[in-house]
Amino acid sequence: MLTNMLTKEDTHKQMFTMGHSGCSGCSQTMAVRLITEVLGKNTIATSATGCLEVISAKFPESSWNIPWIHSLFENSAAVASGIEAALQITGKKEGITVLAQAGDGGTADIGLQALSGMFERNHDVLYVCYDNGAYMNTGYQRSGLTPYDAFTSTSPSGKISFGNNRPKKYMPEIAMAHRIPYTAVASVGYPMDLQKKVKKTMSIKGSKYLQVDVPCTPGWKYEPRYSVKIAQLGVQSGLYPLFEAEYDKIISVKKIGKKVPVEEYLKLQGRFKHLFKDEAGKAEIEKIQKIADENIERYGLL
Amino acid sequence: MKKVMEGSMAISDSIRMAEPKVISAYPITPQTHIVEHLSQMVADGDLKAEYIMVESEHSAASVVLGASACGVRTYTATAAQGLLYMEEVIYNIAGMRLPVVMTVANRAVSAPISIWNDMQDSMALRDSGAIQLVAENNQEAYDMHIQAYKIAENPDVMLPVIVCVDGFVLTHTFEVVDTIDHIEKVREYLPPLNMQYKLDVNNPYSFGTVAEPSIYHEARYNLSNAINNSKSIIVNAANEYKEMFGKYEGALIDPYKMDDADTVIVAMGSVLGTIKDVVDELRESGKKIGVLKVRSFRPFPSDEIVNALKNIKNAIVIEKAVSLGKGGILSCEIRDALYQRKVNSVNVNGYILGLGGRDITPQNIYDLIMKAEKEENIDGEFFGLNNELLNKVF
Numbered sequence: 001m002l003t004n005m006l007t008k009e010d011t012h013k014q015m016f017t018m019g020h021s022g023c024s025g026c027s028q029t030m031a032v033r034l035i036t037e038v039l040g041k042n043t044i045a046t047s048a049t050g051c052l053e054v055i056s057a058k059f060p061e062s063s064w065n066i067p068w069i070h071s072l073f074e075n076s077a078a079v080a081s082g083i084e085a086a087l088q089i090t091g092k093k094e095g096i097t098v099l100a101q102a103g104d105g106g107t108a109d110i111g112l113q114a115l116s117g118m119f120e121r122n123h124d125v126l127y128v129c130y131d132n133g134a135y136m137n138t139g140y141q142r143s144g145l146t147p148y149d150a151f152t153s154t155s156p157s158g159k160i161s162f163g164n165n166r167p168k169k170y171m172p173e174i175a176m177a178h179r180i181p182y183t184a185v186a187s188v189g190y191p192m193d194l195q196k197k198v199k200k201t202m203s204i205k206g207s208k209y210l211q212v213d214v215p216c217t218p219g220w221k222y223e224p225r226y227s228v229k230i231a232q233l234g235v236q237s238g239l240y241p242l243f244e245a246e247y248d249k250i251i252s253v254k255k256i257g258k259k260v261p262v263e264e265y266l267k268l269q270g271r272f273k274h275l276f277k278d279e280a281g282k283a284e285i286e287k288i289q290k291i292a293d294e295n296i297e298r299y300g301l302l
Numbered sequence: 303m304k305k306v307m308e309g310s311m312a313i314s315d316s317i318r319m320a321e322p323k324v325i326s327a328y329p330i331t332p333q334t335h336i337v338e339h340l341s342q343m344v345a346d347g348d349l350k351a352e353y354i355m356v357e358s359e360h361s362a363a364s365v366v367l368g369a370s371a372c373g374v375r376t377y378t379a380t381a382a383q384g385l386l387y388m389e390e391v392i393y394n395i396a397g398m399r400l401p402v403v404m405t406v407a408n409r410a411v412s413a414p415i416s417i418w419n420d421m422q423d424s425m426a427l428r429d430s431g432a433i434q435l436v437a438e439n440n441q442e443a444y445d446m447h448i449q450a451y452k453i454a455e456n457p458d459v460m461l462p463v464i465v466c467v468d469g470f471v472l473t474h475t476f477e478v479v480d481t482i483d484h485i486e487k488v489r490e491y492l493p494p495l496n497m498q499y500k501l502d503v504n505n506p507y508s509f510g511t512v513a514e515p516s517i518y519h520e521a522r523y524n525l526s527n528a529i530n531n532s533k534s535i536i537v538n539a540a541n542e543y544k545e546m547f548g549k550y551e552g553a554l555i556d557p558y559k560m561d562d563a564d565t566v567i568v569a570m571g572s573v574l575g576t577i578k579d580v581v582d583e584l585r586e587s588g589k590k591i592g593v594l595k596v597r598s599f600r601p602f603p604s605d606e607i608v609n610a611l612k613n614i615k616n617a618i619v620i621e622k623a624v625s626l627g628k629g630g631i632l633s634c635e636i637r638d639a640l641y642q643r644k645v646n647s648v649n650v651n652g653y654i655l656g657l658g659g660r661d662i663t664p665q666n667i668y669d670l671i672m673k674a675e676k677e678e679n680i681d682g683e684f685f686g687l688n689n690e691l692l693n694k695v696f
Contacts, residue, residue: 044501046368053510057518062508067501069371070392070510078356082324082368082376083501085352089375096503114364117357128621203370 001242009220011067015041016244019135020063021055025224027231027238027275028052028103028130028214035099035128036214038198039064045099048076052130053135076102076108077118080125083106088124089128097126097202104131108171119178119207126201126208129171134218137290144169148291149237149284150271157274162284167291175209176248181204183245189231193242193254200244200289220272233265238292241299256301262289307479309440309472310335313379314466315445315481319488320403322377324369324465326354327504330384331417332469338380342402358539359384364401365392370400371509373500375451380404381469382409385423396431398509401454401495402462403447407469408571408622410658414696418659419469420622421571425597425631431449431458431525432462434600436570440477441465442551445543449490452539453497459532466599468572470659482513482547491546510518529616533601552595554603556612559585565616565675568607569637573620573655573662580667585639591671596632611636612645618674619652620667621682622676627684630654637681651680660686 015036022029028051028252045068047053053070056063060214073081081102087093102111107129118125134152136140142155146164151157155164174181181202186194192213192240201208206239214220215230222230234240235254242254263285268274273280275288296302304387307315310476313336319323325344328336343349352369354361355513359380359440380388387405406424410416424434433453443465455619467473472653482488499507513521533554540553558578560566567577574595584591594610594617596603611617628634640648651674656662668684 041506042503044372044503054512057511059511059513060436062511065506067503068508069368069501071364071367071398072390075360076393078361079368079371081354081356081361082326082365083372083444085324085354085365086369086372086374089350113358114361117361120357121354122520171622173467173562186369201554 004031015039016056017065019061021058022051023217023224025217025227027216027227028132028133029055030227031130031188031194031212032189033092033215034194035198036066038195039097039099039202040094041097043097045069045101046071046076046080046083048273049073050103051108052101052103055135065257072108075114076106076111077125077127078102078114078129080127081118081123084123085296091115093124098124100125102128102129103136104129105135105143106135108169109146116178119175119180119209122180124204124205124207126210128133129209129211130214131211132214132219133168134219136216138217145171148288149275151274152271161279162269162274164202172209172211172245174185176209176245179207179247180207181246182208184209185240185242187212187235187240187242188215188241189213189228189235191260192256197244219271222268226268230265235261236260237262238296239265239288241301243297243299250299253301254298256296259296259302262292304400304408304478305347305482306476307440308335308474308476309443309467311339312440312444312479312481313447313467314343316444318343318379318493319482319485320448320451321349321375322351322535323374324352324354324366324376326356326365326378328356328359328384330359330361330379330381330509332409332473333379333381333405335473336405336407352492353608356580358392359387363388363395365403366390366404367395367398367400370395371501372401373495373497375495376402377404379407381407381512382411382423383649386411387631391426392432392462393429393430397524398556399460399528400462401460403454403465403466404462405447405467407473410468416658417677419471419634420659421466422623422657424464424466425623427464428600428688432464432600433529433598434464434466435598436466436596437472438551438572438595440475441549442480442481443472444481444550445547445551449539449543451492453532453535453543456535457498459528459535461528461532462645466571466621471572472544474524480549487546491542509520529601531597536598552597554598556595556597558593558595560594560610563590563592565591565612565618565671566594566614567591567618567620567671568596568610568632569620570596570599570632571622576662576664577620577667580664580671584671591663597627602635604642605635608639608643610642611648614648616649616675617648618671619650619671621652621677622654622656624654624657624682633682649678651677652682653680655685656681
């Protein structure tokens, strides 16, 4: 499972290999590597249009050591449904994981219909949403999973705005509302926890939803070395609660121990720097603290 | 065996004979009977397939895309708005060279909304890279679907095939259809799909990769070549079908009573039946008139059409679709084919008839022939307008 340090040689043996053109510090690619490492070679993967697809499969090169298909932006779940159906009818499904992948936009916005259909039909697919909280591939535009007050290129802060004026869509709870067998939220800040959850999905038949918090260096505007730290602070502050659910019931949460003030999380990221200018910004930070506190209360994180 | 069958039943029965492994469906009039019949076949165990009742046409196309990429035979069907909603995916299926076969129960597009027949929907997909074949009657619809798989799955083609069938006029109409008795014969005609590249854990490939400007141009050229070169495969599929099953309704085109004709009506789909009746009567009264059926709209059989028309005087093109802001679509392409080949002796007149399911009667055809022979350079004129409805906003 998780190794201390990978050599160049090791990475060639990974299901998702080196050589991709992800940004320095890209945590989505860390998540992909961690997830596919658990799933192993008996995996067929789909990707929605987005960063992952662009950086991993530029013809004639590919970082995928597993069969992989990218079709369009909004149909990763539907393509995966078709793959699963083809495997079932030909008797090849046993022992093979179908992994559907998309970003937050491809999942919670444009891909939500296809995903809902896949859940409702309960295809035996692990669907992973890499949540970096905006349309990063097109240059940091706001999505339905952009957090409150984040600066994006289409929700900029300005003289009369603090950035994105809506909280994140509660996507994991939308998944749970479909009564699928398993929903989980993980973070690249906690790789062991992430891999444990992925491992668990392998023994569950039906639709699985896994949402992973993946900080984005250019989009969140921080130094590449902080990717893991910021992911951890997202969890420790209560802004990104990690939990597992079976059907519509939460079965476990990752306790955060001591609550970290949201300010610690926000101040490392350029997308929130407009909140640190004046008193009005302070009031906004208080609102974000309230969101974290509500999460802590709602999910019992302490 | 000869049976009286609804068009949708004939289509679903031929799909049963082709044995697709994954079928996806989202209901839209007038496609519904096809997918209902198929779902019953699956429910009764007469067709062993995964039948996925999806939440939209976009996903219907995406499901068969995913399944086809695994190397299994697939099927879906739609119409009108459903096809427009699928459009993005069909371009993608063609670009990935996946041999999906689907039916379009041709229907008008909104607005105003109309559930009735014309060919505007499939015309919107004409540049997608999908092969488009158009059936004239229920027998041909039956035969054409089996041929469609043969064409799509040819290793030199590997493209989606859309079989266009006029909504209601064929899908909901009962005709005698001579069906194939033994599935073994179909299996012989249509061997199991064997794809060189597919999603397989033992031999991992990446599909749907990014093409930079140094790559994309050639990728599209290859696609263009594949559909252009499919003409000979379409012809072979029709000929082999004739040999094996004794049925032939044309390949790329099908001429009717054209040998000494000086006027020829060109059309696609079910309207050909009405046209042929009128032509039969005119022939009896001594008029030298024939019919040219265009069976393959994509690839467009330019050479074959020019060869068929080059010695006639008048070509009257009847079509149930319009390129808004331009005029006739089929007539434009025929004129282009003639011009390119420096045939300037044919007077091509194109007319738009029967949009949104308006009946095209024998009298309409007769009146149109009489009018068209006296006209020149008509480019998609609407025929049979009711003046009382003009200048109204719907």
